[in-house]
Amino acid sequence: MPYTAKIKVTLRQSILDVQGKAVEHALKNLGYHTVESARIGKYIEVIINEEELQQAERICNEICQKLLSNPVMENFSFELEQVN
Amino acid sequence: MADVTVGVVVFPGSNCDHDTEYAVGSFSAVKPRMLWHNDHDLQGAKAIILPGGFSYGDYLRAGSIARFSPIMQEVIEFARKGFPVLGICNGFQVLLESGLLEGALSKNRDKKFLCCQTTLKTVNCSTIFTSRYQQDQLLSIPIAHGQGNYFAPPEVIESLEEHEQIVFKYSDAEGRVSDESNPNGSLRNIAGIINRQGNVLGLMPHPERASEKSLGSVDGRGLFESLFRHVAGV
Numbered sequence: 001m002p003y004t005a006k007i008k009v010t011l012r013q014s015i016l017d018v019q020g021k022a023v024e025h026a027l028k029n030l031g032y033h034t035v036e037s038a039r040i041g042k043y044i045e046v047i048i049n050e051e052e053l054q055q056a057e058r059i060c061n062e063i064c065q066k067l068l069s070n071p072v073m074e075n076f077s078f079e080l081e082q083v084n
Numbered sequence: 085m086a087d088v089t090v091g092v093v094v095f096p097g098s099n100c101d102h103d104t105e106y107a108v109g110s111f112s113a114v115k116p117r118m119l120w121h122n123d124h125d126l127q128g129a130k131a132i133i134l135p136g137g138f139s140y141g142d143y144l145r146a147g148s149i150a151r152f153s154p155i156m157q158e159v160i161e162f163a164r165k166g167f168p169v170l171g172i173c174n175g176f177q178v179l180l181e182s183g184l185l186e187g188a189l190s191k192n193r194d195k196k197f198l199c200c201q202t203t204l205k206t207v208n209c210s211t212i213f214t215s216r217y218q219q220d221q222l223l224s225i226p227i228a229h230g231q232g233n234y235f236a237p238p239e240v241i242e243s244l245e246e247h248e249q250i251v252f253k254y255s256d257a258e259g260r261v262s263d264e265s266n267p268n269g270s271l272r273n274i275a276g277i278i279n280r281q282g283n284v285l286g287l288m289p290h291p292e293r294a295s296e297k298s299l300g301s302v303d304g305r306g307l308f309e310s311l312f313r314h315v316a317g318v
Contacts, residue, residue, distance in 0.1 A: 011190070015190055015235060016190070016193065016233075016269065018191045018192070018193065018194075018195040019191070019195075021195075022195060042144075067144070067148060067149075067152070068144070070145055070148065070181070070188055072180075072187060072188035072235065072236065072237070073188045073190055073235055
């Protein structure tokens with residue numbers, strides 16, 4: 001049974017997120033004064049055709065480190081769900 | 085003596101490849117050769133240039149997909165053997181993604197795509213790419229990028245400084261390196277760095293766009309000239 005990997009890639013806190021800043025200002029301009037900050041990341045869905053959860057996890061970790069995120073400036077997290 | 089071949093890699097989305105070819109072709113004793121991203125053959129090139137542009141549409145992150153293209157496996161091998169590799173703009177981003185250089189480039193501090201003339205200070209003129217320049221020489225070379233904000237963890241920055249791997253810094257016309265003369269927010273005004281071995285250089289500014297009088301500046305020629313003198317052994 002394949003797994004869907006729901007992957008989030010976010011900029012590290014120490015990296016200035018200019019897109020997030022622009023969105024934050026836009027929200028404040030719309031009158032949402034309680035909005036404190038906005039940060040923008042990426043959401044990636046990957047279907048991994050593996051029987052074992054452990055194996056799917058291993059592959060997901062590997063692709064996040066290898067291609068989907070840049071460890072110098074980004075963090076990643078993911079959840080795996082079985083595809084029915 | 086036969087002309088020395090200099091390879092210019094063409095990724096889908098490269099858009100400074102022909103400018104670079106043109107600039108390389110304007111020097112005697114070297115011959116540019118275009119290398120397609122899907123090939124494995126460096127065709128006898130003695131130096132490789134990764135040009136500017138938007139390889140693979142800059143999808144995911146600038147340079148992240150290009151880094152895994154077939155030709156890059158050869159380029160990485162070529163660089164590890166000590167041969168010269170120059171990355172300009174998107175080419176710099178590809179070099180960082182491939183791990184040949186340290187650090188990363190994020191979006192410009194002021195959110196804007198910047199296309200303008202900048203002043204660069206040559207802070208290390210003893211590399212194979214800068215031997216034709218004087219120490220601290222100021223160069224007028226344009227930038228054209230949206231993601232040129234150089235970042236690296238503090239220990240990497242310290243190590244770059246310590247080993248004189250920072251080659252170009254953004255400065256003002258008087259040579260002052262300050263926040264005001266920093267167009268994109270790069271740490272320490274970094275515009276270009278070299279690897280520890282001294283054979284891989286990446287920079288955001290475009291020397292090929294400052295390589296003949298009609299372009300308004302010839303200051304970029306020194307970089308190519310340094311490199312070509314090195315590979316031609318003169």
